[in-house]
Amino acid sequence: MSEKIALVTGITGQDGSYLAEQLLDKGYLVHGLIRRSSTFNTARIEHLYRDPHDPEARLFLHYGDLTDGTRLASLLERIGPQEIYHLGAQSHVRVSFDEPEFTGDVTGLGTTRLLEAIRMAEVPARFYQASSSEMFGATPPPQDEQAKFYPRSPYAVAKVYAYWMVRNYREAYGMFACNGILFNHESPRRGETFVTRKITMAVAAIATGRAHELYLGNLDAKRDWGFAPEYTDAMWRMLQADEPDDYVVATGTSYSVGDFVRMAFEHVGLDWEKYVKFDPRYLRPTEVDDLIGDASKAREVLGWQASVLPPELVGIMVDADIAAAGASA
């Protein structure tokens, strides 16, 4: 049987890098969309990459942008993927308040461009959309697939639009298209301006004497934090199911940002109150206060369940940042 071919947008991001690793391990040929940049943006996937002249190469990277629909269509025709994992997005909630139009273009319309490219190129690929728990916004927990969307940021509004485009292409054209409604998931590869990684990097810097303080915004917001590689496995499971559907992926636990801070400092034997300071610049005009996912459907249909919960996750991330600090010292 010939190898399966997958296309991953956002392959240079946290999730894209774990997913690419897992797909390569399963024997897929993996194609990734990357943005042209004057500096390299491929650090998270460098360990997977081989020169394309190498007969063993199984990962192939292509320049392209979610704002360029023509390029998406021509790439799809050339690659002919059976599975498409659409992870590319302007994914930072705070930034989306500063750049609402750009966020709508990339995170919202980018999904439509890709769906339309699939339709125009007549590629019978299964499609995964990186939907988000941010779409629930102000709706109180627990949130499952039936919970109401009440987005609280330009990012979340763009994701709601993309969610419904995926549903519409599924219903209108019979596409095998799924929404994974993923709650926050973190790892040592998490972007450095998301709160968990910002905290664990600061704790590592403080513990090794390279920093003395950490500025944060709202410590009261509660999140359902899981471990990213488990969540990319859920994405793959969705595209192997008999029918296309939408799934919540979450741990079902709730910790505040303050809890995460405390656990991270405790992990290295420090008292967080001596180091953490408030900076209003990290507040959002509208906040999402409380997210707790109910992933019963993913457990029942996909056999998926989270095993790493926040106390363990904090340890994994702090240890990795301390190891990285040691390596760069």
Ligand code: NAP
């Ligand atoms: P991430 O680390 O921010 O990665 C985003 C990826 O999108 C990067 O590869 C980035 O490329 C790419 N990208 C951004 N703008 C693009 C454009 N105009 N054209 C092409 N590619 C573009 O995000 P993540 O944490 O891996 O999340 C993956 C996806 O899941 C995102 O759609 C995010 O919104 C969604 N999501 C994430 C979570 C979470 O907790 N992590 C939860 C729910 C949903 P560069 O490397 O060049 O910037």
Ligand code: GDD
């Ligand atoms: N980034 C950041 N920086 N957040 C802070 C800070 C800070 O200095 N101080 C407090 N916070 C609070 C935010 O106000 C928010 O309530 C919480 O920490 C989490 O913020 P982020 O880590 O930036 O993540 P997010 O929950 O807004 O969004 C992430 O998760 C979504 C899924 O629910 C992103 O990965 C989104 O792309 C994803 O869809």
